[in-house]
Amino acid sequence: MHExxxxxxxxxxxxxxxVRNDMKEVRIINLKVGRFTGxxxxxxxxxxxxLKTNTRCATASIVFEEVPIKIKCCDCHKHSTxxxxxxxxxxxxxxxxxxxxxxxxxxxxxxxx
Amino acid sequence: xxxxxxxxxVLVSNQQRxxxxxxxxxxMNSLVINIIASPGAGKTSFIKYLVNVMKKTCKILVxxxxxxxxxxxxxxxxxxxxxIQINTATxxxxxxxxxxxxxxxxxxxxxxxLVENIGNLVCPAEFEIGEDFKxxxxxxxxxxxxxxxYPLLFHLAKVIVINKRDLLPYVxxxxxxxxxxxxxxxxxxVIFEVSAKTGEGFEEVFRYIHKELxxxxxxxxx
Ligand SMILES: Nc1nc2c(ncn2[C@@H]2O[C@H](COP(=O)(O)OP(=O)(O)OP(=O)(O)O)[C@@H](O)[C@H]2O)c(=O)[nH]1
Ligand SMILES: [Mg+2]
Ligand SMILES: [Zn+2]
Numbered sequence: 583m584h585e586x587x588x589x590x591x592x593x594x595x596x597x598x599x600x601v602r603n604d605m606k607e608v609r610i611i612n613l614k615v616g617r618f619t620g621x622x623x624x625x626x627x628x629x630x631x632x633l634k635t636n637t638r639c640a641t642a643s644i645v646f647e648e649v650p651i652k653i654k655c656c657d658c659h660k661h662s663t664x665x666x667x668x669x670x671x672x673x674x675x676x677x678x679x680x681x682x683x684x685x686x687x688x689x690x691x692x693x694x695x
Numbered sequence: 696x697x698x699x700x701x702x703x704x705v706l707v708s709n710q711q712r713x714x715x716x717x718x719x720x721x722x723m724n725s726l727v728i729n730i731i732a733s734p735g736a737g738k739t740s741f742i743k744y745l746v747n748v749m750k751k752t753c754k755i756l757v758x759x760x761x762x763x764x765x766x767x768x769x770x771x772x773x774x775x776x777x778x779i780q781i782n783t784a785t786x787x788x789x790x791x792x793x794x795x796x797x798x799x800x801x802x803x804x805x806x807x808x809l810v811e812n813i814g815n816l817v818c819p820a821e822f823e824i825g826e827d828f829k830x831x832x833x834x835x836x837x838x839x840x841x842x843x844x845y846p847l848l849f850h851l852a853k854v855i856v857i858n859k860r861d862l863l864p865y866v867x868x869x870x871x872x873x874x875x876x877x878x879x880x881x882x883x884x885v886i887f888e889v890s891a892k893t894g895e896g897f898e899e900v901f902r903y904i905h906k907e908l909x910x911x912x913x914x915x916x917x
Contacts, residue, residue, distance in 0.1 A: 584787055584818035592705045603699045613705075620817045620847055667846040668879045677882040689701040 585625035588687075592626070593633045596692055600638035603692075608642040610693040616649040618667045618684035642694070651684030709822055712791035716825025719798055720808065725756075726904075726911045727808045729789075729824055731848055732832035733841075734814030737858040739767045740891035741832055742809050746776050748901060753806035753908065758797055760789040760812050767811065777805075788818035794825055806908055816841070820848040827911070828853035835859045836866050839873035842880050849880040854887070856900070861890040 592613070600608050615621055623646045634640050650663045655671035656678040664672065669679045704710065720727050732738050746755055757778045759768040762785070768778040779797045781789060789812050810826065812819040820829070831852035833841055836859060842849040849855060855877055857870065870888060877884050885903065889896035 584821060587786060587790065588705060588821075591708060595701075595703060595705060595707065599699065599701050599703075605697070605699065609696060618847065618850075620821055667850070668843065669850070669882075670879055677878055679882075686704075687706065688704045691698050691700045691702075693696050693698045695696060 584620075585622060586629050588621060589626050589629035589633055592689070593630070593637055593639055595689060596639050596642070597637045599689070599692060600694065605692065605694045606638065608639045608692050608694040611639065611642055611644045612647060612690040612692070613644050614647045614649050614686045614688050614690050616684040616686040617651050617665075618681070619687050621687060638694075642692075647690065649683050649686045652682040654680045654682055656680060706822070709791045712795055713823035713825045716791055716794055716798065720825055720827075721915070723801070723804045724911065724915045725805050725808045726908050727810065727824075727826045728854075729810050729812060729819070729826035729829045730832065731812045731816070731819045731829055731852070732814065732834070732858075733816050733837060736814070736832045736834040736837065737891045738811045738814070738832055739770065741856060741858060741889070742811060743771060743774060744889075744891045744894060744897060745809070745900065745904070746771065746774050748897070749807065749904065750774065750776050752905075754804070756801065756805040756808045758794075758808060758810040760793070760810065762787070762813060783813060786813070787815050788813050788822050789824055790822040791824050807904070816845040816848050820845075820851055827907070830854040830856060832856045832858050833873065833877075835862050835868040838867070839869050839876060842873065842876040846880045849877055849884070852881070852884065854885045854903070855881070857886065857888045858891055860888050860895055861893050 596608055596611055651667055652663050654661050655676050657676040658674040660673045662672050670677050730738050755776045757771050760781045762783055765780050768780040772778045779800050781793050829852040831848050887900050
């Protein structure tokens with residue numbers, strides 16, 4: 583659904599960065615996607631194939647790095663990694679939680695010539 | 696091959712634009728609420744109920760986001776408040792750029808700007824528009840498990856309204872369970888239970904929004 587506009591932003595950002603860094607051809611985009619976002623790698627890949635044409639990313643592929651959901655409990659102060667975005671401390675059940683990671687959706691780096 | 700570190704959010708330009716919108720709204724002293732819910736949850740009905748009472752004491756603008764058509768904006772403008780329509784055509788959410796397009800059409804200072812986002816629990820959550828806060832509506836026929844199935848919205852929304860309370864006798868919706876599920880995503884959520892049909896529960900909503908409006912006025916005087 584919203585992956586179309588999101589992928590458009592991705593291509594725009596990588597293209598701009600390629601121009602700025604004098605990279606003629608981007609081969610790999612290293613993309614971090616947190617597990618606590620609504621973005622589906624499959625749909626991003628799908629739209630990417632269309633949107634990358636006529637940009638410096640035309641021959642690029644995306645390498646997804648999934649970022650786990652990490653939380654810190656404000657009550658028992660323990661850190662944990664959770665599979666589902668249900669923000670409860672697995673140790674003490676508290677819902678006073680700080681979200682440490684999982685909301686990332688960012689370009690870590692680009693590789694190319 | 697060379698490798699260049701970027702470390703930028705993909706939605707960086709939307710975030711920047713949202714901050715600029717925020718600046719414009721700040722200068723107008725407007726409290727901006729981004730209202731998000733699934734289709735038919737009662738966004739328009741909630742806005743209409745609110746507007747009908749609050750228009751007596753404050754200047755309200757409603758921004759209607761729809762994929763297509765003007766049904767909702769027409770029914771709201773009949774209440775005698777200003778409405779601006781955004782048609783997104785293909786997009787399933789409003790973003791900061793679409794919101795920026797309405798800024799030149801805002802001709803006076805409003806105390807309260809209510810933005811009805813596209814009916815969808817997933818996409819609108821990811822895109823900031825320059826709002827003060829997100830308000831999510833969950834209606835009783837949708838089920839009390841929705842906060843767990845669409846965690847991001849319920850995590851990000853400062854205010855969560857459970858609507859269609861009048862239908863509780865007919866649907867399998869357990870309010871306690873819904874509230875427990877919301878608090879698993881968002882322990883600080885401000886939760887209201889209302890019916891946009893009977894008006895039940897709206898007193899507290901009015902009181903809350905008035906409090907927010909006053910807080911905003913104080914902030915701008917500083
Ligand atoms: N019984 C009952 N019906 C309601 C309530 N709130 C809204 N409705 C009805 O639910 C239907 C959908 O309400 P809308 O306000 O149009 O919902 P919406 O979220 O704006 O819908 P879209 O803009 O199409 O996504 C309408 O028939 C409303 O009359 C309520 O509290 N109780
Ligand atoms: Mg509506
Ligand atoms: Zn704990």
